[in-house]
Amino acid sequence: MLFFNSLTNAQNFDINTLKQINVNRNTKLDEPMKFISNSEGYIGVGMPVAVCLAAWIQHDRKLLEKGVNMSFALAANTLTTFALKRIINRDRPAVTYPYLQAFESERHYSFPSGHTSNAFCDATSLSLNFKKWYVVVPAYTWACAVGYSRMHLGMHYPSDVLAGAIVGAGSAWVTYKANKWIKHYFAERYTSKTSE
Secondary structure, three states: OHHHHHHHHHHHHHHHHHHHHHOOOOHHHHHHHHHHHHHHHHHHHHHHHHHHHHHHHHOOHHHHHHHHHHHHHHHHHHHHHHHHHHHHOOOOHHHHOOOOOOOOOOOOOOOOOHHHHHHHHHHHHHHHHOOOHHHHHHHHHHHHHHHHHHHHOOOOOHHHHHHHHHHHHHHHHHHHHHHHHHHHHHHHHHHHHHHO
16 A cells, blocks of 8 residues: 555656646747757767767777777667667656647657667766766756756656666666776786786
């Protein structure tokens, strides 16, 4: 009974928060929010590609490693997000609550938010690979704006956005740590072989 009440309260919080954001939104922000939401596709894919391209032009092996790591993170995040959407099968908010105004007709399921997961994956990858405040602050500001835009546009519940942020940041962190472990493992093996 306690679990059911907690679940109901969480769902009520989810829809009530989305209702405040979407139904009572400032309509002057609709176009900027569409732009921010759409930027995820260009920046999310463009950033790893740009880093790899810059590394190739500069013949910079360390920079190439960072670009490849960011690309793997994005691939891992995309697969995880797609799998979760298929497993959970949560309908879009406007399907369940017709009074919400959805700005896109998405055929995929709602949980987690793919735009948000990609944005946070990119922001976390950038922050881990380029540890400068002037990279970290704009990256996460943009990722948060993408997440908010998905609610403003009526495409996702707050829980979809939160889950997307966790999946995206988690994918980037796991990939980054795995890459460091693999490098360390092979460096040790090479050192031990050359010393024999």
